Amino acid sequence: MSIFTKLAASKIANELLLPQAVTAALELIINKALALNNNTSVSFSAVAQKTLTLKLAELSFPLSFSVNSSSKPVVVIVSTLAEQSDCSIQTSLYTLKKLKDNQSLTQLIKQDELDVSGDLKVAQQFANIAQSLEIDWQSELANHLGDVPTHKLLQFGNKVTKSFLTKSKQLEADLTEYVVHEKRLVVSKSQIKAFNQRTKEIANDVSAISKRVDKLIADYASK
Amino acid sequence: MSSSDQIPQENDLPKSQQTPMNIDGNSTTHFGYKTIEKDDKISMVAGVFHSVAKQYDVMNDLMSFGIHRLWKRFTIDASGVRPGNKVLDLAGGTGDLTAKFSQLVGREGKVVLADINSSMLNVGRDKLRDKGLVQNIEYVQANAEYLPFEENTFDIVTIAFGLRNVTDKDKALRSIYSVLKPGGRLLVLEFSKPEHELLNKAYDFYSFNILPKMGEIVAKDGDSYQYLAESIRMHPDQETLKSMMDNAGFEQTSFKNLTGGVVALHKGYKF
Ligand SMILES: C[S@@+](CC[C@H](N)C(=O)[O-])C[C@H]1O[C@@H](n2cnc3c(N)ncnc32)[C@H](O)[C@@H]1O
Numbered sequence: 001m002s003i004f005t006k007l008a009a010s011k012i013a014n015e016l017l018l019p020q021a022v023t024a025a026l027e028l029i030i031n032k033a034l035a036l037n038n039n040t041s042v043s044f045s046a047v048a049q050k051t052l053t054l055k056l057a058e059l060s061f062p063l064s065f066s067v068n069s070s071s072k073p074v075v076v077i078v079s080t081l082a083e084q085s086d087c088s089i090q091t092s093l094y095t096l097k098k099l100k101d102n103q104s105l106t107q108l109i110k111q112d113e114l115d116v117s118g119d120l121k122v123a124q125q126f127a128n129i130a131q132s133l134e135i136d137w138q139s140e141l142a143n144h145l146g147d148v149p150t151h152k153l154l155q156f157g158n159k160v161t162k163s164f165l166t167k168s169k170q171l172e173a174d175l176t177e178y179v180v181h182e183k184r185l186v187v188s189k190s191q192i193k194a195f196n197q198r199t200k201e202i203a204n205d206v207s208a209i210s211k212r213v214d215k216l217i218a219d220y221a222s223k
Numbered sequence: 224m225s226s227s228d229q230i231p232q233e234n235d236l237p238k239s240q241q242t243p244m245n246i247d248g249n250s251t252t253h254f255g256y257k258t259i260e261k262d263d264k265i266s267m268v269a270g271v272f273h274s275v276a277k278q279y280d281v282m283n284d285l286m287s288f289g290i291h292r293l294w295k296r297f298t299i300d301a302s303g304v305r306p307g308n309k310v311l312d313l314a315g316g317t318g319d320l321t322a323k324f325s326q327l328v329g330r331e332g333k334v335v336l337a338d339i340n341s342s343m344l345n346v347g348r349d350k351l352r353d354k355g356l357v358q359n360i361e362y363v364q365a366n367a368e369y370l371p372f373e374e375n376t377f378d379i380v381t382i383a384f385g386l387r388n389v390t391d392k393d394k395a396l397r398s399i400y401s402v403l404k405p406g407g408r409l410l411v412l413e414f415s416k417p418e419h420e421l422l423n424k425a426y427d428f429y430s431f432n433i434l435p436k437m438g439e440i441v442a443k444d445g446d447s448y449q450y451l452a453e454s455i456r457m458h459p460d461q462e463t464l465k466s467m468m469d470n471a472g473f474e475q476t477s478f479k480n481l482t483g484g485v486v487a488l489h490k491g492y493k494f
Contacts, residue, residue, distance in 0.1 A: 017290070017293040017294070017297060020293040020296035024296060066327060068329070072355045073355075077323070077326050080300045081305075084303075084306070
């Protein structure tokens, strides 16, 4: 992305209060997850009052995570306040995924994929906490829905995700083909038609899926 | 809650704070679109907030479609708050900003939630206590025009959706300036003037036709919400408020329009 597109993107994001919407959503999700944690030995004292900042290449604003451990339960606050951070990491979502796939922090730093300033220990402490959380999504869902529907729902969820992934990959591949191989900047009628056709197919799939969901819910209700 | 725990009612305030002196000899001011005696404005505004206090949070979410939460987050993000800071959340009402600040300033910091209205303060205190936020918060019943704090006390003062209710805004701005530390900053979050005519029209329709009806149905109090709509229109626009801040002594003043200027965040420093 050029510096200008980046600037424009960040201006639009700001006008729409996108940074605030993103931090609010993350905060909600993180604190919900913390409430579901089953590992009682997780200790937050090492990161109390500490702030870790992530500067992701994909986002036009920083994400800062601070822990307030004096409140009960412990609360994680997400903001775009970056000046006062104890540790700041510049990276991309792509690299973070590698971190999840068990490449070590130091390895990635050596490969220049992560740029850390400040106290690296703080980043490690945050990562340790994240890894030691034990969240049992399945039994949490089962508490609300019952065992059998939960099992069905999770199975179904996996299927939907898989089919969505293959569909979107296919679509992406097709689009790339149009753009790269035909080298046309203006989309032709037939391309639009093909695109519409695909969109229709996906819409049909979605409505089929939604019917199945309705049926599952109805089945469940009639039990 | 025991009765000694209650924050005193309006008329317990010293007389000088109930009826601000009026320097220019002009004794009238605006209450929404009505022109009234300045002395009456405080008690009429008080009436509005005593009557909306209980449903205030629900109405806020409803009226702004929840966007007020993002406006407030934006304010926090722009404040540059850090652990150990002393923050005054003026006209803080039910304490949304106080809650966030309290978590960010930590044990060494302090947040003062100040409001002229005891009902709003009580609702705020109960809400914050329920959230487990007690350690670093103080509650003070105070009029923004006569702040009962020493000079150079706070790193940050915020006033969110409060300034338009204040009778003498210039006086309030001077009073805020004095309690800020050198290097401290004021953030004013307030309804303002939408940038585009079309948005302005849509917004007018919404505020005068839909808002009071929602107030009537949900809070059983259409009049108070009619007042809110009117007071928003009477509030100084972006440039005017900026020059009022300049006049009160603030430096590097600036503002940022949010949601097309429906709301603006003004910021100014004391050096
Ligand atoms: C619309 S509420 C805003 C509350 C809160 N800041 C928020 O954003 O949700 C306005 C508040 O200003 C308070 N207020 C009105 N006049 C005031 C004054 N002169 N000094 C201090 N507070 C005042 C009211 O009591 C009320 O709680």
